[in-house]
Amino acid sequence: MQVKKSNSFLSDFEKEEIENLAEYISLSYFQKGPVDVELIAEKENISFCYGNYEESYDGLLEHEYGSFHIYINIDRLQHAYTERARFTFAHELGHYFIDRHRNALSKGLINSHPSFTGFVSDIKMEREADYFASCLLIPKKWVQEYCFKKSFSFRIIQELSKLHQVSLTATAIRFAIIGCHPIMVVCSQNNRVKWYWSTSDFPFWTLKHGKEKVPVDTAVGEYFLNGTKYDSSETVYADDWFKVKFQDDYDRKFYEQCIYGYDNTVISILWED
Ligand SMILES: [Zn+2]
Incomplete structure (x- = not known):
C-alpha cells in the first residue's frame, strides 16, 4: 500500500503541476540563483510597487483595465529586499502565473485578495501561491546539483537559504519536498x-x-x-x-x-x- 506521507492539503498532482510551472519560469530566465523576481515581473509586463499599507496584507495582486499590478507592503515586511518581501513578491507572481488564479481575477470572479504569506494560511489559493513561490525561488534542479554527494546537516539548509535569499523555513520545506536526504x-x-x-x-x-x-x-x-x-x-x-x-x-x-x-x-x- 502506498502510504501518503505529506499532510499539506495540496494533492501530489497539484504540487507537481505548480512545481513544473514555477521551475519552468525560473530555469527559462536564470542559470543559477538567486532568482530576480522583479525581472520576471518586468518581462511579463506586471507593474509593481513597495509601499506602506500598515497591517492590511503582505502582498496583493491587482487587475485593472487589463493590466496586473503587484503591491508589496513594507510595513509588514520591513523593506523591499528582505527574504519575506522576496517571497511575497514570488507568491503574488504565483497568483498571476497559476491559470485559475489569474483567470478568476481577470474575469472578476474574485476581488484582489490580500495575501498573508508563509505557509500558515488555511486558504487553498494562498497555499498554492506559497508553494509556487518556494518552487520559483528554489528550483529542484539547483538543489539537487548543490546536494550531490553531500551528507545532510542543518548547514545545508543554511547555505541554500543564503544562496537563494529565501528564509530558512521556506528552504527547509522545499528541501523536504525535493528529498535529497x-x-x-x-x-x-x-x-x-x-x-x-x-x-x-x-x-x-x-x-x-x-x-x-x-x-x-x-x-x-x-x-x-x-x-x-x-x-x-x-x-x-x-x-x-x-x-x-x-x-x-x-x-x-x-x-x-x-x-x-x-x-x-x-x-x-x-x-x-
Ligand atoms: Zn496570496
Missing part, C-alpha cells in the same frame, strides 16, 4: 501541529499525538512549555516524536533543529545521521 518538517503554532511534510523515504509518518498537540519531550515542545529556544540541533528519539510500531525503533536517535518564526510559529526539521 530523509527529513521531516513539522510546522507548529500555539502548541498544535499545523502541518508536516516528509520525504518519501523518511522512516516514520505518524506523529505521536497527530496534529492535536505538540509532543512535550521535543525541542519545540519545550518552547511551548516554557519558552526555551535552541540555536543548535537537539537530540531527540523516535518515541518522543512519532507513533512507533516496533520496539527496536523506540530509541532511534534523531536530530531536531527549530526555526522560530513570527505569530508563535515554529518549524522543526527532523533527520537521522
Whole structure:
C-alpha cells in the first residue's frame, strides 16, 4: 500500500503541476540563483510597487483595465529586499502565473485578495501561491546539483537559504519536498501541529499525538512549555516524536533543529545521521 506521507492539503498532482510551472519560469530566465523576481515581473509586463499599507496584507495582486499590478507592503515586511518581501513578491507572481488564479481575477470572479504569506494560511489559493513561490525561488534542479554527494546537516539548509535569499523555513520545506536526504518538517503554532511534510523515504509518518498537540519531550515542545529556544540541533528519539510500531525503533536517535518564526510559529526539521 502506498502510504501518503505529506499532510499539506495540496494533492501530489497539484504540487507537481505548480512545481513544473514555477521551475519552468525560473530555469527559462536564470542559470543559477538567486532568482530576480522583479525581472520576471518586468518581462511579463506586471507593474509593481513597495509601499506602506500598515497591517492590511503582505502582498496583493491587482487587475485593472487589463493590466496586473503587484503591491508589496513594507510595513509588514520591513523593506523591499528582505527574504519575506522576496517571497511575497514570488507568491503574488504565483497568483498571476497559476491559470485559475489569474483567470478568476481577470474575469472578476474574485476581488484582489490580500495575501498573508508563509505557509500558515488555511486558504487553498494562498497555499498554492506559497508553494509556487518556494518552487520559483528554489528550483529542484539547483538543489539537487548543490546536494550531490553531500551528507545532510542543518548547514545545508543554511547555505541554500543564503544562496537563494529565501528564509530558512521556506528552504527547509522545499528541501523536504525535493528529498535529497530523509527529513521531516513539522510546522507548529500555539502548541498544535499545523502541518508536516516528509520525504518519501523518511522512516516514520505518524506523529505521536497527530496534529492535536505538540509532543512535550521535543525541542519545540519545550518552547511551548516554557519558552526555551535552541540555536543548535537537539537530540531527540523516535518515541518522543512519532507513533512507533516496533520496539527496536523506540530509541532511534534523531536530530531536531527549530526555526522560530513570527505569530508563535515554529518549524522543526527532523533527520537521522
Ligand atoms: Zn496570496
